[in-house]
């Protein structure tokens with residue numbers, strides 16, 4: 219087989235991000251793109267893609283994940299890209315106890331179908347993408363990379379849930395997510411020579427639509443804010459984050475919500491969207507907060523909870539040497555970083571305002587003991603590396 223390109227697919231609950239890498243001595247990104255607003259009733263799906271010839275954008279009808287995948291594969295085929303693809307890699311949000319990327323076969327797909335109830339927002343859609351590609355390209359190897367794998371090093375004290383022990387056998391525990399992003403950030407810290415990624419205490423903040431943090435000691439994850447599902451921890455675009463279980467009883471008894479509507483409310487109508495009543499998008503809220511108290515409250519709630527997680531992880535690790543901001547909010551919003559770090563000088567966290575405003579790679583002052591960094595994450599390149607390692611024909 220002539221191995222020359224890897225396609226990566228990062229299927230989210232309402233989006234598919236994709237990239238194509240040329241395989242040479244290193245992996246070179248040839249193309250990136252995204253399909254947005256998948257499965258949103260009556261909403262057009264937007265396709266956008268950037269390659270060396272420029273940007274391509276198409277407005278599509280409302281589509282589910284299979285329809286969006288079919289469009290993507292048709293587009294890649296008609297543009298002559300798919301014939302160069304020798305292997306395909308996917309992010310799978312939940313892998314239970316799995317620690318390594320795996321090549322897809324029928325047995326693995328059957329096993330992963332059993333994982334669906336653990337991450338119903340993500341895994342069914344991710345599997346439907348794999349199956350649709352498999353029908354089309356049965357001879358192209360596909361590799362799955364698990365978001366949970368990074369967190370498998372967490373000690374029991376961080377994974378056990380304080381409910382009756384018997385539920386553990388049903389798999390109820392903290393798993394943690396955003397692991398491909400965290401693995402990339404640790405790798406990047408090492409590449410730039412931050413020794414805390416090898417021997418030290420690091421807090422990684424992946425603040426995007428989905429938002430979480432991880433505490434990493436000597437390169438090993440010891441705790442993370444997402445738990446049994448990606449709905450817990452920090453408040454997010456539309457997810458509540460941590461919530462008092464008493465709310466479930468109240469809402470089921472007083473408001474007549476059933477399990478399905480509770481799930482929908484906590485995953486799709488909560489977080490920034492729920493509190494602001496206008497938008498799940500941090501940019502919209504920052505623009506509106508001076509004239510809209512609800513937007514201001516949503517932003518403040520996000521920053522306050524993020525600050526508390528940093529304090530908690532500093533306590534868990536006995537201090538912190540490096541703090542990393544990543545994800546769409548973490549990489550781009552100086553204002554959010556400023557508010558999160560405000561008042562954390564007692565931990566040695568002190569931002570340099572001009573570097574912070576410039577989204578510089580290092581945004582802390584020399585007076586602070588903590589190196590505060592902005593590192594753009596790259597889940598796609600982590601997937602591509604895993605594909606190159608797992609598919610023997612691709613190894614150079």
Ligand SMILES: Nc1ncnc2c1ncn2[C@@H]1O[C@H](COP(=O)(O)OP(=O)(O)O)[C@@H](O)[C@H]1O
Pocket residue numbers: 230425426427428455498499500501502504545546547550551
């Ligand atoms: N300049 C910015 N200022 C504030 N928020 C931003 C900025 N750029 C992007 N964001 C926010 O990043 C979030 C999306 O993050 P991203 O990591 O791209 O999402 P996803 O989880 O879908 O991958 C949105 O809330 C968006 O408003």
Ligand SMILES: CC(=O)OP(=O)(O)O
Pocket residue numbers: 230231311365395396426427428429448
């Ligand atoms: C795991 C998770 O929450 O992923 P995303 O942020 O892509 O929704």
Ligand SMILES: [Mg+2]
Pocket residue numbers: 426427428
């Ligand atoms: Mg994301």
